[in-house]
Amino acid sequence: MEKLLEVKNMHVSFDTYGGEVKAVRGVNFDVNKGETLAIVGESGSGKSVTTKALMQLIPQPPGRIKEGEILFEGRDLAKMNEKQMQKIRGKEISMIFQDPMTSLNPTMKVGNQIMEGLIKHQKMSKAQARKRVSELLELVGIPDAENRINQYPHQFSGGMRQRVVVAIALACNPKLLIADEPTTALDVTIQAQILELMKDIQKKTDSATIFITHDLGVVANVADRVAVMYAGKIVEIGTVDDIFYNPQHPYTWGLLGSMPSLDSEDEELYAIPGSPPDLLNPPKGDAFAARNEYAMKIDFEQEPPMFKVSDTHYAATWLLHENAPKIEPPEAVKKRMEGNANGSSSSEGERI
Amino acid sequence: MTRYIIQRLVYMIITMFLIATLTFFLMKLLPGSPLASADKLSEEQQAVVLEKYGLNDPIPVQYYNYMVNLAQGDLGISFQFDNREVTTIIMDRIGPSMQLGIQAMVIGTILGMLLGLVSALYHNSPLDYTSTFLAVLGQSIPSFVFAGLLQFYIGVKLGWFPVALWEGWEYTVLPTVSLAIFPIAIAARFMRTEMLEVMGSDYIVTARAKGVNKFGVIIKHGLRNALIPLITVLGPLAIGLMTGTLVIENIFAVPGIGEQFVKAINVNDYPIIMGTTLLLAFMFIFIILVIDLLYGVIDPRIRLAEGE
């Protein structure tokens, strides 16, 4: 597989009155051509900041990319200036945002908002752009495109607006699509529609996708690989099967345990105790230690490195160290792992 | 939309009616009559004068006559200027007042917007701090203090512009500047806040994510959305300017309605006081109405929601 994007040791900080908030603390991952990488984690784990930083869309100041490389087809985006980034944004990498109610300009016609990128990047004439907008609206499933072009966002429902946002992102056939919780603000039925739409489009366009979410059901449905983020770091990364059926990090266990599944109705849902650490003063050692049932002394003293589980699967927990005692994952997770070993379940079946 | 306009017009008429009634009865409570300055008249002459102003009629009749005349745009006859109609006096003097007000409004809002825009775009820079500081000064320091400064330093000491009177465009400079400082300050502060808020909103990130350049983001996505709420301050600004002209016209001896009004207060010329008060009230209410309607026309969210 050819690598489209490689992120190496990226650090993002925000300078606030209280001090430096280290929102992203050394993140490494890559995205291959045509694949979907899901980034999951709680609110505040740094997943949104990570992807906004890729496009240099974090507000600067107070935010800044402190160090690291973002190699997109070999070019380092972190070193590009605003002018150069403008040529990348929308054309090669584009973004779908979380809340369709606020991410469209309320005083600009929908057609014009989609056209903007086309006119800028593909040097289309207004008439050409209009034709393409109609096609795009058809593609994202908005009927009566000819009339819809001249309407304002408030005349669209939430789901329809999100389709418009998708159309804006797709306008110039980007190589990489970043979807920042694209279904979180929508009704469940609409969520499914938008997910289907995105899968559909990905098949047709063959663009790579980074999909941010905190909904594991969505992950199982759309992703090829999964990165789990906690407190500004990736704690576990692997294929969907790795993460769902052979999780290694206690945090991933917690996440999976808190997810309801169809074949375990009688069980109580598990909740991870406590709340994420304050990134103004990140704790010493493993940031998850304080909430970790399986925490060891070393977790409070040293940060765990990434341990290799398999060629596709890495996790940052001391439990994988040779000296660590053998620990049994919680019941719910164990059941899942066994289920996979028996081959009775597949990743496709994992839906809420 | 039509229903809304009609409803607003009805409210406007009720308010004007109440203000006219209130003004009429308050004036009746006041001491003083056209005879106050002419007590050497014989009784017959006094009777003639009272007759002329209709002051011999019972109050309800006077009230009825007053309201009927008012509906026809007749504001009565001045006490101090024999036989001159208040409507004519006001019409003769409204020109300079309007000119001052409009000049100050146009200059004030345009300069203010630019200042606020610069402030917002260079947020937290020395430029921002300076213009915010100047805006606070402009908003706080009363217009008559500025008028005094300008009159003394620019008019008397430097002699660049005439200190008083109204005989050409150069006479409008100092009063216009004194009046414009307040709208500059208010528009600048408002524009800054709005622009900062708009530039922090999600759709600006969307626009940037499309690869739109900085200028395009500011003008096409930022400015338009920031300007819509700016319309709401135009009303209070216009009212502030009318208040200001009353004073500024006096300081610069501009022959407008404000100067006339102050003279009338000093000689108890009630018909002129009532007439001017009603005119001011009418203009206030009218401006607020126009601005509310304008807001509906400019904001697509309101425009279309009403139309559907």
Add this chain to the structure above:
Amino acid sequence: MDNHKPSKDLFVPVDRTDEQSEKIERPSLSFWQDSFIRLRKNVGAMIGLAVLVILALLAIFGPYMNDHGQYEQDLSRAKVPPKVDGLGWLGMDGTLSDVIEADSVEDAEQKALMRFNNQEEFITTEVLNDGSNGEQVEVKATLDVYSARNIEENFWFGTDGLGRDQWTRTWMGTRVSLYIAFLAAAIDMVIGVAYGGISAYYGGRVDNYMQRVIEILVGIPNLVLIILMILILDPGILSITIALAISGWISMARIVRGQILKLKNQEFVLASRTLGAKDSRILQRHLIPNVLGLIIINTMFSIPSAIFFEAFLSFIGLGLPTPMASLGTLIDAGFKSLQIYPHILLFPAIIISLVMIAFNVLADGLRDAFDPKMRE
């Protein structure tokens, strides 16, 4: 990847306690503590507060700092310019000066003598331009007013047209202006909060009727209302205060009503009600604390507006009657001799400007401090 070798004994499980996972990293602050800290950090607001305190102290004690009464007239010392020992460089040296243009130096000096009533021995002249470059001769003539009039003492702010001490009158005027503004703002607050609170809290028909009244009142411009009130009440401290208060409470009432209506239907109030909290508890614990910030901010903004209107009334001849002093009447009087004796206007104008700026800056600071949106 694993380049360090942690010792074996570190790999033992620790008892995770709930206190650790639920530990709160930052000290918790109440709404008021937090607001107060934020206000204290706002340099502008703190300077504004300091200026107000100084001006208030001067308004209280200033008039007693010399022996002149505010109504003490003496025409022999009328329109004396300010003089403070040691502040001569600020122009407060008790002199009047003027630049005189003429065809020759002699002519100019002659004119200067006429300009200052022939008090030759007290005039010093300085030739700015001797005319050698073909322009008009310019001579700067300076009259030492204190020696010319044989005045022994210093008038810090000079004297007015009737020889009254401007220092005493300015601070008395500041006192009156602040008094009117505070009283009007307090009355506004009481009426506005009561009206808005009752209207919103009882809701339904009460609210409906009370709102119709407001809708009509709000249509009447407050300038018109103030002028009419003053005309029938005759100018005086009390009548000006009443006139300002009558027009000012409406905005307060609307703000309070809007905020209470909004709060009343919010989940935390509903939750409290569901748990069986009494009306008085909801009012005390939920409504008042959340409205108080807005009330304080609005009051802070209504004070400078009252000061402005008081001065404005003086200008249109509806201010305090003579010989009483307020900042407005002093400024109005100052304009009458602005061209020759600018000092009469200068000091009251500076003080009214300082008061207005300080109040506005402080109110802005309070607004920022109380605004929950600003919290990070």
